[in-house]
Amino acid sequence: MKLFTYCPSCGSGDMHFDGIKELTCKDCSFTYYHNVAAAGGAILEHDGKIILIRRNQEPGKGKLDLPGGFADPDETAEEAIKREIREELNINVETLQYLGSFPNTYEYKGVCYRSCDLIFHAGIEAFPTHFDETEVQELVLLNPSEVPDDEIAFESIRRGLNLFRHLKSQEKYRTK
Numbered sequence: 001m002k003l004f005t006y007c008p009s010c011g012s013g014d015m016h017f018d019g020i021k022e023l024t025c026k027d028c029s030f031t032y033y034h035n036v037a038a039a040g041g042a043i044l045e046h047d048g049k050i051i052l053i054r055r056n057q058e059p060g061k062g063k064l065d066l067p068g069g070f071a072d073p074d075e076t077a078e079e080a081i082k083r084e085i086r087e088e089l090n091i092n093v094e095t096l097q098y099l100g101s102f103p104n105t106y107e108y109k110g111v112c113y114r115s116c117d118l119i120f121h122a123g124i125e126a127f128p129t130h131f132d133e134t135e136v137q138e139l140v141l142l143n144p145s146e147v148p149d150d151e152i153a154f155e156s157i158r159r160g161l162n163l164f165r166h167l168k169s170q171e172k173y174r175t176k
């Protein structure tokens, strides 16, 4: 939050960040809450394997990620993930099954965004043939057990994939 030097209300340079989410002006007591954003990704399963994207944007450029992103105002998490899948992979997903949520940190242009990432699962019939090259370098199809942890861009995605593997191994979770 070092970029937020001046109070947007009174112009004072005496801004204080509490290290969590509260940015307060010492002069006029204006407070900005840098709240957690809703975001997430989908584990798309195709023929027993899952589709990962290799990111073409910072943060995590060149690393593996799930298709997904941030929810816009007035969107449900499901709508946001479906929109992102449409934009990134040019496919429509009808039904998403919720798996769990994990906190994440996303640094972009000097600002540290904190998110609560909702992880979903969907089975898809056809492998995507087009993707958005500004966002995605390549699509990677892997067995869930073969995804290399150290190549995953974000902690929330790593934890989401671990949960998916765990549910699969326990056979409590069956794909449609």
Ligand SMILES: [Zn+2]
Pocket: 007, 008, 009, 010, 011, 012, 025, 026, 027, 028, 029, 030
């Ligand atoms: Zn102020």
